[in-house]
Amino acid sequence: MPTSFSRREWIRKSALGLAGAACAQRVTATLASETPLASPISPKDPAWSQIQQAFVVDRDVVALNHAGAGCAPRVVLDAVDRYVREAERMPSWNLFQYGPKEPIRASLAGMFGCGSEEIAIVRNATEALDTVLLGLPLQPGDEVLTTTLDYWAMLDALDQREKRDGIVVRKVRMPVPANSEGQLFEAFAEAVTERTKLILVSHPVNLTGQHFPVARICKMAHARGIEVLVDAAQSFGQYEITAELLQCDYLGASLHKWLMGPKGTGMLYVKRDKIKKIWPLFPSGNAMKPDNIRKFELKGTAPMTEYALTEAISFHQAIGTALIGERLKFLTRSWADPLRAHDRFEFRTSFAPGMSNAIATFHLRGTNSAELWERLFHKEKFFTFNVARRTQEFQGIRVSVGLSTTEAEIDRFVTTMLRLAKELPVGG
Numbered sequence: 541m542p543t544s545f546s547r548r549e550w551i552r553k554s555a556l557g558l559a560g561a562a563c564a565q566r567v568t569a570t571l572a573s574e575t576p577l578a579s580p581i582s583p584k585d586p587a588w589s590q591i592q593q594a595f596v597v598d599r600d601v602v603a604l605n606h607a608g609a610g611c612a613p614r615v616v617l618d619a620v621d622r623y624v625r626e627a628e629r630m631p632s633w634n635l636f637q638y639g640p641k642e643p644i645r646a647s648l649a650g651m652f653g654c655g656s657e658e659i660a661i662v663r664n665a666t667e668a669l670d671t672v673l674l675g676l677p678l679q680p681g682d683e684v685l686t687t688t689l690d691y692w693a694m695l696d697a698l699d700q701r702e703k704r705d706g707i708v709v710r711k712v713r714m715p716v717p718a719n720s721e722g723q724l725f726e727a728f729a730e731a732v733t734e735r736t737k738l739i740l741v742s743h744p745v746n747l748t749g750q751h752f753p754v755a756r757i758c759k760m761a762h763a764r765g766i767e768v769l770v771d772a773a774q775s776f777g778q779y780e781i782t783a784e785l786l787q788c789d790y791l792g793a794s795l796h797k798w799l800m801g802p803k804g805t806g807m808l809y810v811k812r813d814k815i816k817k818i819w820p821l822f823p824s825g826n827a828m829k830p831d832n833i834r835k836f837e838l839k840g841t842a843p844m845t846e847y848a849l850t851e852a853i854s855f856h857q858a859i860g861t862a863l864i865g866e867r868l869k870f871l872t873r874s875w876a877d878p879l880r881a882h883d884r885f886e887f888r889t890s891f892a893p894g895m896s897n898a899i900a901t902f903h904l905r906g907t908n909s910a911e912l913w914e915r916l917f918h919k920e921k922f923f924t925f926n927v928a929r930r931t932q933e934f935q936g937i938r939v940s941v942g943l944s945t946t947e948a949e950i951d952r953f954v955t956t957m958l959r960l961a962k963e964l965p966v967g968g
């Protein structure tokens with residue numbers, strides 16, 4: 541297993557699925573030095589069509605729900621297969637080694653700009669976030685502040701804690717779409733009370749792709765002695781976020797979404813001096829010291845598939861977070877702008893600078909989003925997400941593109957939606 545990411549190593553592995561000599565040459569030329577990637581290809585460059593071929597996605601239905609689960613490139617799938625096979629050669633030894641995990645921890649810490657001893661590699665964002673939501677010592681009457689737009693599983697964890705431990709969970713209803721980040725900040729600032737101990741905030745919200753001003757919220761919270769847990773399931777790998785930029789105390793992220801890692805991988809960041817007080821989900825008192833971040837990783841026997849994060853990080857870093865973010869934004873605007881120009885489409889997402897990126901949600905006025913989702917999937921062959929499954933506040937279809945998405949797929953989606961806007965009766 542490589543101990544650190546190397547661009548040359550990645551290029552050597554170009555057989556990984558970046559088919560095509562043109563792309564290989566371009567990538568080789570731009571990555572031949574070990575210098576940081578200086579945006580070698582624009583978000584519109586035809587070289588993206590080669591990168592799309594690194595993925596083995598079905599093309600008969602267009603995948604427009606990358607926020608649900610990202611597509612891992614072939615190099616990651618091959619690595620998963622290899623690690624599973626390697627483990628089976630001596631499972632009772634291989635499965636319980638920590639060594640191979642450490643370079644991955646260091647790479648993730650490098651990406652997030654924190655210490656390696658502040659990163660735990662867990663199975664998903666839910667596990668990461670639940671570790672803090674269920675493991676932070678709280679007294680009956682203590683308040684946790686969040687929004688009604690936060691991810692359902694996190695809200696369920698808080699509801700359970702309310703019933704079990706007598707804490708108070710306050711879910712603020714936010715404007716959709718928000719006019720400004722200031723409006724979102726004010727909603728949090730006004731809802732804080734003397735009993736608030738923790739704020740859970742998404743960056744961004746899964747239902748609409750709306751960004752929240754996390755750093756501002758953290759500053760306000762810290763001034764009042766309140767800690768902040770960031771749900772970065774939808775941002776890590778899509779934006780350049782760091783511990784310094786966000787200023788949060790805790791953060792949970794999926795690594796199988798925008799980092800395009802193997803399924804069943806997530807990351808927990810806990811600020812060094814807070815590790816000790818958080819109870820792990822799986823007690824590990826005799827195996828790990830309370831201030832060791834690895835106490836959050838003990839879970840019993842599990843497959844070694846997480847080691848394929850090495851290949852995912854290499855793939856991701858070879859393109860670079862900034863360029864990935866730009867490409868996703870370009871694809872998003874390519875479908876959203878033509879719909880925004882049509883008066884039957886209403887958007888739940890703000891497109892003001894910095895307010896959203898690869899996720900956007902629209903409503904086709906006069907339709908029911910469950911029915912529209914069915915139609916899009918079964919008849920028109922687009923797989924999207926009906927947000928009304930998870931909120932009663934509004935109807936909408938969430939569209940989230942990925943690196944495997946092609947321009948032709950986006951064009952077909954736009955043509956289909958404009959046709960449906962003519963065809964589907966209002967109220968029918």
Ligand SMILES: Cc1ncc(COP(=O)(O)O)c(C=O)c1O
Pocket residue numbers: 607608663664665666667691742744745746771773774793794795806
């Ligand atoms: C905002 C948000 N938080 C948490 C999760 C859960 O992520 P995971 O499936 O990695 O547990 C999701 C999944 O879509 C999400 O969108």
